[in-house]
């Protein structure tokens with residue numbers, strides 16, 4: 308039995324020419340990735356290390372890497388869920404202008420979502436960057452460094468510090484990525500905000516910008532958000548349940 312709300316969302320998606328999707332931790336928790344900001348989350352077990360501390364102290368670099376290896380193991384075993392797959396299916400129909408994500412786990416890419424349409428505003432845990440020469444490495448390089456007895460992996464090329472290519476505490480977001488994300492937000496006609504509590508700025512402002520440029524705004528997340536009152540539709544349900552039901556509407560109405 309398809310609810311009226313699901314039908315409305317289906318119609319919004321059908322009518323849209325340029326959908327922008329904004330995703331947060333909630334879409335990944337359904338794949339078993341802990342929400343780092345939640346009660347009992349990993350940031351409460353480990354004190355976060357700022358980029359300034361990382362650069363200044365060997366002990367902080369050790370702490371940082373110990374935590375990152377735990378996180379990496381969480382993300383490697385996680386698989387995309389029905390919500391990721393539904394978004395990828397919509398992208399393949401040419402419906403999606405772009406996807407902006409706060410997540411660093413690479414699950415959208417893993418689900419086959421076109422990489423050139425993803426903006427990872429907090430970076431990605433899936434690659435390693437040298438802080439000195441900016442060369443990108445894979446995790447394989449980190450494990451080779453650890454095997455060779457380094458407790459803080461160093462760039463094989465220039466001996467600079469290696470770090471996952473994510474935005475650390477105390478580090479600014481990438482201006483070019485942000486500009487593109489804001490441009491997408493201003494020029495979409497439907498914004499789907501999925502699994503985000505929409506409180507971490509500046510990213511959380513993107514759905515508001517879309518709405519103020521006459522795009523429809525649909526929020527799918529388990530909690531209340533500060534933007535609920537301006538949303539055209541709000542689902543306080545699991546992302547995968549909602550998106551799976553919408554995809555069933557597409558399957559029941561082929562060619563639409």
Ligand SMILES: [Zn+2]
Pocket residue numbers: 437438439440441442462463464465466467
């Ligand atoms: Zn280097």
